[in-house]
Amino acid sequence: GAVVSQHPSWVICKSGTSVKIECRSLDFQATTMFWYRQFPKQSLMLMATSNEGSKATYEQGVEKDKFLINHASLTLSTLTVTSAHPEDSSFYICSATGWSTDTQYFGPGTRLTVL
């Protein structure tokens, strides 16, 4: 149980385009979803926290207009990287918690490369 999927697993795009990443909880209701970014050989940096039906809470330094998060249902959250630039190239990972908030389950990640 507690499976989280992400789509796509990798994406290459041109600078200036927007990319949408989906995060789905497959077998449980995700009351909260988290979006992380991880640069090579670095730790996971929390970008934002999203609760179903409400606006996401962004960490300090994360531009909400650039990283649009939508959590429309208890099983789906999306992250849209708008007007992507090469410096946005990174590994984006989502995670989800159910009614018990102690444990988060991670998606497999999306590797974004912006040319």
Added chain:
Amino acid sequence: GQQVMQIPQYQHVQEGEDFTTYCNSSTTLSNIQWYKQRPGGHPVFLIQLVKSGEVKKQKRLTFQFGEAKKNSSLHITATQTTDVGTYFCAYTNTGNQFYFGTGTSLTVIP
């Protein structure tokens, strides 16, 4: 969130040797979690510690939470090549957001 430091940043061990990574916080933590991330993979939850001085074991892995709840350690006995990866500690704040430590990358030499 506050930064939680892990040491060492990198560790190379011979297969069969023991390995320990330490997680240190300047403030008291309500809980500590440990994750393992294989190269190219995503973090996998290992365990959560909540109580002061708590010790938990999973086969060759031993997890400890300090008495002051400011530090934690993960010890692996007799490492195997399957232990390769980066080990992260993480904690949650009052808002139930998760913040990760800096990680320790383990290489096991066969």
